[in-house]
Amino acid sequence: MNRVLLIFKHEFRQTVGRTGFIILTIVPPLIALLAIGVSHTISGISEPSAEATGIGYVDEAGGFEQFTTQGNLNFVSFDTTEAATQALVNKDIEEYFVIPEDFVSTGLIRRYTTQRELTPPAATTTAIKNFISSNLLSGKVPETTVTRVEEPLNLVTITLTATGVVAPEQGGPGNLIIPIIVGIMLAVSLTFSSAYLLQGLAAEKENRLMEILLSSVSTRQLVTGKVMGIGSAGLIQVAIWVATVPPLLRLASSSLGGFISMIQIPPGLISLAILYFVLGYLLFAVLSVGIAAVSTSVREGQTLASIFTLWVIAPFWIISVIMLVPNSPAWVVLSIFPFSAPVMVMLRLGLTGVPTWQLAASIAVLVLCIIGGLMLAAKLLRAYVLMYGKRPGFGEIIRNLKSG
Amino acid sequence: MSAVEVSHVVKSYRNKVAVDDLSFFVSQNEVFGLIGPNGAGKTTTIRMMMDIVKPDSGTVTILGEKLSEASKHRLGYLPEERGLYRKLTVMDSIVYLASLKGMDGRLAEQRANELLSETGMLSHSGKRIEELSKGMGQIIQFIITIIHNPELIVLDEPFSGLDPVNTEILKKMLINLRGQGKAIILSTHQMNQVEELCDRILMIDGGHAVLYGGLSEIKAKYRSNSVIIDFDGELGQIAGVIEKRTNKNYVELVLEENTTPGQVLEQLVTAGIVINRFEVATPSLNELFVKVAGKNHE
Known part of the structure; x- marks a missing residue:
């Protein structure tokens, strides 16, 4: 059998048989399943009761007698604050509020409750607001005007293409969900796949296996077999995660309701995700080969590699800033910078889209870095793979790379 | 046909000449001792023979041809710096490394059982490498070196870490292999083993050959x-x-x-x-x- 294929099979089996790999593969879908279960349970507990909630009020200003039913809330009038307080203490009402005499000029409403809370519940605030505005405007303006005052606008944005037709992808939060999920998957699988490769090579060097292997195969065969074997295991991991997304989303739709229907997959996302996984993995693979060659132990190799793998997850640290300022030139740079490009491009695809020239530049830079990295890594491997116990200095590495 | 022919090889690392215009040959059916002080250039010479390191100049012919990826399975090499996959079992380690030498998996397993039995290690075949003692690991490495029936066997310090019992087992196996017509290159600092096993020797120092020829001739010369x-x-x-x-x-x-x-x-x-x-x-x-x-x- 072809030696590359033998190494491929060996590395693939070793990787998928690792406890860490198995746990990493099954844990994310399990966490998602658990989250859906918790969400179901919480929504079941917090289901609004059919019974109306009573909220008291004291009308010192006068004129607030109508519209006492707002959704599920019933407003009960009290003559004095003492009477309302007594009803609250007796748990006849949940809370009460006072409309002072000078309300129209000040807008002040005092709310009394026995619950400790950070801010008033949004539903209660809206109900009180509608109760006040309905009573203030009733009979003075048409009914529809009252409705518009309560709900001034329903802003619907329609994105057009450059030619002026409605774009197939309309953006919004639903557009960002899948790119974020894909970005996380990319970051995790790239980090772990390259870590497995680095660990394998560094361990073979540390355990003095390299010379035995090199008496049977060439460095090219060894590295190709390893990169393919571990990369395939990483790809299968991503495929398993992707395959679990549709059933999980279907399951989630029962608890998250209409939000799931908003989810869109930006065009080209899946094919770009596969392309960026392959390119990203190859880049980190050649990097891992170079690092393993100059490292004296697995631990030292992992420490060196973290300098580069940190860039993979860096876009998630600044995701809130990216959302606030989606068109900053800094994000363009991070989309072209090869170590952050895979995840950054995924996130931007969900937010604003990525112009074709930026995608082309990002892919071209990745490809160039892979080719350049491969040549450097091969040189490092040849120079240092059989050097044990002493890590070469940076200056020595540079001199060796220059001299070839 | 010589098993090995090294002709005027030179290898330098930056400013240091590791091997300088070295020539020698190794015949089939002989144990050839490659000796020399530390840093003499023995390992570099062996690595050039194994095609792990390329010489700056000169030629190396192995079994009548320039060593290629395809012909590497005709060689067995036990390097001085050696180890195994610590998490793999003895049998899996042997079968995987034998398969890289072109052996069929089932045949490798069958031959591994024979060699493990010969060395008294059969009961350990299901153990992980990390569970073995250093000496046991050495025996497994030796088995991996010879399992594919190579025509040329290169052993760098094969006796280090072995107890007297395992040393004797290894020596008997080496003598058997020579009897089968194999060419064996033995690099060691244990001169008594060289005297006992080798037919001819090459001593190198500073990258040069300083003693070369039949052991008895050399000893007679220095008598x-x-x-x-x-x-x-x-x-x-x-x-x-x-x-x-x-x-x-x-x-x-x-x-x-x-x-x-x-x-x-x-x-x-x-x-x-x-x-x-x-x-x-x-x-x-x-x-x-x-x-x-x-x-x-x-």
């Missing part, structure tokens, strides 16, 4: 003109002897240049001395090593 005797009685004056060196169990007589051991023996017999042992003194390989290597480092 001093002296005899060793163990006797009963009084030795007295012997003509042609310039120095008597008395040791615990014998006396070494250093002879004049023109005196032969036969003339001395004749005098002793005539004098009526009872001789228990009489032999021409030849230096041990260890003494030769110290002498040659020491001279080069003065």
Whole structure:
């Protein structure tokens, strides 16, 4: 059998048989399943009761007698604050509020409750607001005007293409969900796949296996077999995660309701995700080969590699800033910078889209870095793979790379 | 056809010449000792033979051809710096590394069982490598080196870390392999093993060949003109002897240049001395090593 294929099979089996790999593969879908279960349970507990909630009020200003039913809330009038307080203490009402005499000029409403809370519940605030505005405007303006005052606008944005037709992808939060999920998957699988490769090579060097292997195969065969074997295991991991997304989303739709229907997959996302996984993995693979060659132990190799793998997850640290300022030139740079490009491009695809020239530049830079990295890594491997116990200095590495 | 032909190879690392214009050959059916002090260039020479390191100039021919990826399975190599996959079982390690040498998996398993049985390691075949002692690991590495029936076997310090029992097992296996017509290159600092096993030797120092040829020829060449005797009685004056060196169990007589051991023996017999042992003194390989290597480092 072809030696590359033998190494491929060996590395693939070793990787998928690792406890860490198995746990990493099954844990994310399990966490998602658990989250859906918790969400179901919480929504079941917090289901609004059919019974109306009573909220008291004291009308010192006068004129607030109508519209006492707002959704599920019933407003009960009290003559004095003492009477309302007594009803609250007796748990006849949940809370009460006072409309002072000078309300129209000040807008002040005092709310009394026995619950400790950070801010008033949004539903209660809206109900009180509608109760006040309905009573203030009733009979003075048409009914529809009252409705518009309560709900001034329903802003619907329609994105057009450059030619002026409605774009197939309309953006919004639903557009960002899948790119974020894909970005996380990319970051995790790239980090772990390259870590497995680095660990394998560094361990073979540390355990003095390299010379035995090199008496049977060439460095090219060894590295190709390893990169393919571990990369395939990483790809299968991503495929398993992707395959679990549709059933999980279907399951989630029962608890998250209409939000799931908003989810869109930006065009080209899946094919770009596969392309960026392959390119990203190859880049980190050649990097891992170079690092393993100059490292004296697995631990030292992992420490060196973290300098580069940190860039993979860096876009998630600044995701809130990216959302606030989606068109900053800094994000363009991070989309072209090869170590952050895979995840950054995924996130931007969900937010604003990525112009074709930026995608082309990002892919071209990745490809160039892979080719350049491969040549450097091969040189490092040849120079240092059989050097044990002493890590070469940076200056020595540079001199060796220059001299070839 | 020679098993190995190294011709005028040179290899430098930055400013240091590791191997300088080295030439030698190794025949089939012989154990060839590659010896030399630390840093002499032995490992670099072996790595060039194994095509792990490329020579700057010169040629290396292995089994009649320039070594290629396709012909690597005709070689067995046990490097000095060696290890195994710690988490794999003994059997899985042997079968995987044998498969890289072109062996079929089932055949490798069958042959592994035979060799494990021969070395008394069969009961350990299901254990992980990390569970074995260092000596046991050495035996497994040796099995991996020879399992694919290579025509040329290169062993770098094969006896280090082995107890006397395992050393004897390994030596017997080496002698058997030579009997099967294999060419064996043995690189070691244990001169007694070289004397016991090797037919010819190459000693290198500073990248150069300093001793090369048949072991007995080399020892004869470096033989001093002296005899060793163990006797009963009084030795007295012997003509042609310039120095008597008395040791615990014998006396070494250093002879004049023109005196032969036969003339001395004749005098002793005539004098009526009872001789228990009489032999021409030849230096041990260890003494030769110290002498040659020491001279080069003065």
